[in-house]
Amino acid sequence: MKKIRLFQSIQAKLVTIYVLLILIAMQLIGVYFVRTLESYFTNEFLVSTDTQASLLANFVAESLAPAPSTEPKPGTPDEKPNADLNEVMNLFALSSSEVQIIDASGIVLASSQPNGQALVGQKTTQIEVIHALQGIKDNQRMFTDIDNIRKMVLAKPIAYGSKVVGAVYVVAKMQTIYDTMSRINNILISGTLIALGLTAVLGVVLTGTITKPIQEITRQATAIAEGNFSWKLRVRGQDEIGQLSHTFNFMMSRLREALSLHEEEKEKLASILANMNDGVIATNEKGHIILMNPRAEQIIGRKEQETVGSGLFELLGISEDEADRYQERGSGSTLLEIDQGDEEPLHVRVTFTSPHHREDGLSGTIAVLQDVTEQEKLERSRREFVANVSHELRTPLTTIKSYLEALDDGAVDDPQLAHRFINVTRNETERMIRLVTDLLHLSRLDSKQAMLSKEETNVPEMLEEVADRFSFQLQQKDIEIDIAIEDGVSHVMLDRDKIDQVLDNLVSNAIKYTPEHGSIRIEARQSAKSSALEVSVKDTGIGIPKKDLARIFERFYRVDKARSRNMGGTGLGLSIAREIIKAHGGTIYLESELNQGTKVTFTLPVKDEERVAG
Template identity: 65%
Template sequence: MKGIRFFQSIQMKLIIIYVLLILIAMQLIGVYFYRTAETYFKNEFLASRNSQVTLLAGFVGPYLAGDQDSKDPEGKRSYTDLNEFVSNLFSISNAEIQIIDANGQIVSTTVPSHLKQKNTQPEVIRALWGIKDNQRIFTDEDGVRKVVIAKPVGSGVRVLGAVYIIASMEDVYKTISTINRILISGTLIALGLTAILGVMLSSTITNPIKEITKQATAVAEGRFDEQVRVQGKDEIGQLGHTFNFMMNRLKEAPSLNEEEKEKLASVLTNMNDGVIATDDIGRVIVLNRRAKQILQVEEEATLGKEISEILRIPMDTIKEFIRGEVNTTLLDIELPDDEEQLSVRITFTPIHRRGEGLNGIIAVLQDVTDQEKLEQARREFVANVSHELRTPLTTIKSYLEALDDGAIEEPQLASRFISVTRSETERMIRLVTDLLHLSRLDSKQSLIHKKMTQVSDMLDEVADRFSFQLRQRKIRIHIQVDPDVTSLLIDRDKIDQVLDNLVSNAIKYTGDEGAIQLSARRSNKNDLEITVQDNGIGIPKKDLARIFERFYRVDKARSRNMGGTGLGLSIAREIVKAHGGTIHLDSELGQGTKVMFTLPMQSGEGEAL
């Protein structure tokens, strides 16, 4: 595998490129040089042989002319001289030379066995016809390349004979082969040197690249400590500098990314709203702590599920919220082991990725239970105030109309109508007074003027104020103050208002010959604990949670007939809270009611409610 990777490496590719370039260049040069040398030596060889043939044709012309003009025996002697000349020329030129007369008969030759024979070669026949350029290159039976040259002898139109030469070209081709071998050897040496230089030069390129690749692998594995060695100022050196800079930035990126993740996780964890994030197909991938609390689910059992299953809302409906103008809905969630339910406002927001469309959904869950309760209380408050004012006003109007219609002329009837009208007016005054009092308490406009007060005296005075009603109903009242409870820094008038309200309610809802107990003691937290307890009709358990709400009545008809406005307990709670205390009510239907409130043993003066 390592060998395969080496042959696939850039270094090997560069070496191959260098070698191929040199090989192609040497091949082109070698072919050109070989062809040029071959042409040159062949032309030189043919030119040399043609010159010899031309010289020999001029030399043998007188001999052939003398042979044709006379039959003198001297002519034969001249052929002897000619044979010597031809033999000497053969020893120089290494070729077979033939002197042929006009009849085609060989009169002189370097090969004695061919003498007196007739030469019928086409080149000879063409030469005897007077054609000058007669040459041919061929390969004989032994594979030897030879050239044949034949030239006519004579001047003008008279042809005296011909000179015929057959020369071997093997020496020329041997020389060319030697040159070719030299070229091949040079090419191989050049290729070897090129390969060595290619390895050395490519290493200067590939080694930095290998080091950068090694560092890139280390970065991918999370190791950012090492740096790339920069060995030059060329493009690879600049690449090394850039890579080191990038690695330093990447080294900072994980910490920054982790910091951002921690910030985001902290924000999501401590948000008052629940957050649910999904992927592109609606599966839950993020669920913060508040969302788990609202939905009453565990994260392990929720991740990977569809958001429609978690929220119990069809996926088509969720998509409509995402695409539509209205992206919020109100969801009621039943709480386990509790009669109440949560009201949750869910806002859906799509997550878009550039070029890819919808990539997920963000659902923000807001617990609006308190807001809904507040809104419901506001509506009920407005309705109750309207009802409480309308009833006496209607009564007053009806009685005034009766008086206007003539009842005023009857003294006894008019007196009763006026008494009822006065009673309803006082009821309205009490209602408006209580509302103004609550308004001042809510707006912090009422000041607490504290002074030291004897607790036992305060409770005795409360009993004295209701003594007439107690005797009339034959209700017994018992006051118990622990010895360690003496004085307390409070706003006496406002605490008297609280006690008056609680004792008044106890008298109203306790039957004749009943009993009421007033007690004061120190609590475990070293606060003053005052208790008003009766054995009256009690309060149903379902009404206990709302007993301190404004205008809330357990028995509305009876409470209204007794002159109550439904604001007494609300005012008592606000006064106790303004003193820094708490108020609590326990009751059981048919057994009686116990109201207990605490007051701090120490407090400052002049505090605003």
């Protein structure tokens, strides 16, 4: 069961405090007033009763005095004094007090109440009367009678001269005093209740001037927490509450500006992270991933939702010792190789940075993932290119040097041997010239120095001339060549010399790697996807393994290096062909299956003014 909590609002607490203060003040004042008033009334009643008793004692003293001639016997009342006493008692007959006149022997001589007449002539035994007959003046006592009425007993000695001749015994009811006090108490209670009610009403009204602004501030703070900054507190005065409202409005405006700036910076950061070419992974102080941008997802191959909460170094496959070194230094970098399944692995450079806070120390780690696969490929290609060029030049130069040394050693004197050595030297020299020429040509294409000289070219005629140029090689290996030109393909604007170089290279490779009695097919058609000329050269040769397809257009790359070199190739033909097609704005790709043949296709885009004519 939910526990009920009282006084959860400041207003209820303040009103309760005000009511309790008033209640305590009224109680203290009421108790003091009632006690003082009760003491006053009691004292006044005692003084009044004592005064009446003293007056009565003085009045009847002479009546009770013994006659000078004869002394009456004790217990024998004198008729004349009794008659005087009865007349005096008639004065007290209407009073609520009972007054008795007692002689020196303790005999009741007269009573003011009718029901007290039975006591007349009898001896009283009241202790107060006994003390009064002994001459003691202060004899009073208050008590509660059997009928639950408060009474006061008073006995006054009656002195005649120096002799006590009797006593006045008074039994006075004090009910009027307590009735008066009861009415006064009722008035005080009513006043207290009225005061408490007025205090509660005024407390609610007055505390509302305090709690209402606080409630407005609370509502505004809740709205701010929910992102609503449209409200503004009303400043009701220049007191502390007004100053608080003014300060809160100022704080809200500054907070709105800060949040707006924060949102702008957050959007900028999110935009930067989303469009970065490098991957970014952020972790908390425990090393758990809390953020990963889209590029990092691509590099790692996992979504951010899958990696949040996992360890960064475990995800990247970094050992604990190496991770500890990075965290101790606060920064560092390493090169990772990420497996891509059937595809070529990615080479990723990971740079770690660990920002620190002044109070909390290490606040996490930021890892920047840079895909350097292409750079590694370029670096590897550069190394291989230098090695290949060196090797391609070294081999013929070594051959030429050895044959020249042989001629110098005397082979020049043998005409037949000298002639053969010179032919070998000439062939190696021509091979080097072809290699250097291809390198220069490729260099000009790379540097965009080779300008295209486009002219209107008849495509069927161009393809027929290619077949004619290789007719002798085709006849030697008994290879059939077929040219298929789609209807509508006729004239195209292109650089005839460079495209002839591409076709010569493709047809030459097809002849080299196609065994005897094979076939070559050259096709030209208009691309189905765009208005581009699509030319393909297909053979039934030895084909290319799948592992080599991705690198077939690299410079100096050979599937079978020894066989290609023996056939006179430089390893730059396909690279030059690719650069020429790229210069025309087209694409070239290769499809091959081992022992089934190879098909090389290139496309040449045709603009509206250069559209293929039918």
